Amino acid sequence: LCKAVVERRAVDREFVQQCAEGWNAFEASLKRLEWGSLERESGLKREQMARVGAMYANSKGTIFCWAMGVTHHANGVGNIHLIANLAIARGMIGRTGAGLLPLRGHSNVQGVGSVGVVPKLKAKMVEAMERELGVELPRSEGMDTMACMEHAREGGFDAGIFLGGNLYGASPDSTSAVEAIGKTGFVVYLNTTLNTGHAWGRGRETLILPVKTRDEESQVTTQESMFNYVRVSDGGPARHEGPRSEVEILADIGEQVVGDRGKLKWDEMRSHDKVRELIAKVVPGYGGAGMIGADKKEFYVEGRTFHERRFATESGKARVHVEELQPGAQLRENELRLMTMRSEGQFNTVVYEEEDIYRGVERRDVILRNEEDMRRMRLSADDLVTVRSEAGALMNVVVRSGKLRPGNAAMYYPEANVIVGRKVDARSKTPAFKNVVVQLEKQEARVNGGQGVKMSSELVATGSSRGNLKAC
Numbered sequence: 001l002c003k004a005v006v007e008r009r010a011v012d013r014e015f016v017q018q019c020a021e022g023w024n025a026f027e028a029s030l031k032r033l034e035w036g037s038l039e040r041e042s043g044l045k046r047e048q049m050a051r052v053g054a055m056y057a058n059s060k061g062t063i064f065c066w067a068m069g070v071t072h073h074a075n076g077v078g079n080i081h082l083i084a085n086l087a088i089a090r091g092m093i094g095r096t097g098a099g100l101l102p103l104r105g106h107s108n109v110q111g112v113g114s115v116g117v118v119p120k121l122k123a124k125m126v127e128a129m130e131r132e133l134g135v136e137l138p139r140s141e142g143m144d145t146m147a148c149m150e151h152a153r154e155g156g157f158d159a160g161i162f163l164g165g166n167l168y169g170a171s172p173d174s175t176s177a178v179e180a181i182g183k184t185g186f187v188v189y190l191n192t193t194l195n196t197g198h199a200w201g202r203g204r205e206t207l208i209l210p211v212k213t214r215d216e217e218s219q220v221t222t223q224e225s226m227f228n229y230v231r232v233s234d235g236g237p238a239r240h241e242g243p244r245s246e247v248e249i250l251a252d253i254g255e256q257v258v259g260d261r262g263k264l265k266w267d268e269m270r271s272h273d274k275v276r277e278l279i280a281k282v283v284p285g286y287g288g289a290g291m292i293g294a295d296k297k298e299f300y301v302e303g304r305t306f307h308e309r310r311f312a313t314e315s316g317k318a319r320v321h322v323e324e325l326q327p328g329a330q331l332r333e334n335e336l337r338l339m340t341m342r343s344e345g346q347f348n349t350v351v352y353e354e355e356d357i358y359r360g361v362e363r364r365d366v367i368l369r370n371e372e373d374m375r376r377m378r379l380s381a382d383d384l385v386t387v388r389s390e391a392g393a394l395m396n397v398v399v400r401s402g403k404l405r406p407g408n409a410a411m412y413y414p415e416a417n418v419i420v421g422r423k424v425d426a427r428s429k430t431p432a433f434k435n436v437v438v439q440l441e442k443q444e445a446r447v448n449g450g451q452g453v454k455m456s457s458e459l460v461a462t463g464s465s466r467g468n469l470k471a472c
Contacts, residue, residue: 124284162197229299365398384442
């Protein structure tokens with residue numbers, strides 16, 4: 001599309017020269033690209049790309065939205081760089097009615113990143129925390145999620161506290177995830193509901209602590225939306241006796257482990273208002289958090305939306321990146337390119353209903369195929385197959401037709417994680433859930449009347465039964 005815009009002479013020359021840096025090198029790289037290569041790697045015809053390029057060239061305002069279908073690739077960062085380049089090409093950023101909008105999921109995903117739960121804290125946040133807390137923080141870089149799993153597989157963790165979510169269920173290569181968490185000496189889960197991690201993602205000693213959900217909290221909590229607004233949740237009545245607030249539990253742990261070192265008063269840290277007051281002082285853009293518990297006024301996180309053509313770089317200019325075309329895997333005759341997907345009836349790893357009304361599928365133990373591929377491989381709807389990859393295998397998978405291009409297939413996450421390998425984007429460290437090479441083997445049995453044997457993996461409880469489990 002960038003090449004199509006250049007060839008139509010639709011580049012906003014004033015913007016790319018005055019408000020961006022690196023455009024000339026990028027445009028030169030586009031001129032070296034051949035349309036034949038772009039057609040082969042994208043699966044699209046030049047005419048299709050030119051038609052969309054013409055639509056964009058005539059647009060007065062375009063907003064680019066994307067989610068995990070773009071980022072869950074070994075070249076996910078490159079994908080995003082090129083989307084940004086496409087916006088920069090026509091000055092579709094830094095003004096009303098245009099811009100870049102990554103759809104970043106629910107408030108836990110959004111919020112933990114905002115308050116610094118990343119492998120390396122930004123310098124301003126480190127300085128502010130040291131000033132406010134009276135401590136000296138380490139300057140070494142931490143580990144991302146996949147690096148933590150690799151370290152655990154090597155027996156590198158004595159203990160781990162799992163705050164919400166389901167690390168086992170969210171990890172690729174389920175067999176490897178069982179092994180990694182299983183080598184951790186002591187695992188503590190803080191969760192609002194039981195999940196598959198409590199059965200499979202167990203350390204040598206495992207403790208499950210039920211905690212209150214956001215709408216059960218006795219104190220005001222906050223959530224950050226994907227559109228950069230922070231809002232309050234007032235809480236409500238508890239479902240059960242016993243569960244405590246995550247904040248209360250963590251404050252207890254801090255008091256026992258850290259004690260009175262530094263300025264932090266752990267009694268105060270049991271107050272959500274006090275926690276937010278500290279966040280307001282140390283997290284850039286979060287100044288509005290300090291009073292939100294009292295005034296209940298949502299606020300906008302500063303520094304993320306660009307209403308003017310000045311950007312958060314040293315030069316104040318948007319940065320254009322040159323990305324080389326990455327050849328995709330050459331598939332053999334019996335291979336397919338698989339992506340994992342979610343249904344509307346699930347929330348992250350938690351599946352609430354089997355039916356997927358988006359795709360008209362009544363079950364989840366399926367692989368969606370292109371009808372042309374099904375005929376070529378002599379497969380029919382409701383045939384059972386074994387799906388194999390370099391990471392593992394799934395048996396008793398039901399074949400269904402779907403609206404996919406030839407050579408592609410789709411299965412549901414997290415059930416298909418056992419066949420997703422640990423390949424990650426070298427820059428973001430994000431697993432490549434959307435591009436897994438698989439082979440299919442037809443089984444003799446067929447699904448009869450919508451029933452059939454359950455999908456099963458070949459990991460068969462490897463190591464999952466060891467260790468002690470306690471629920472409190």
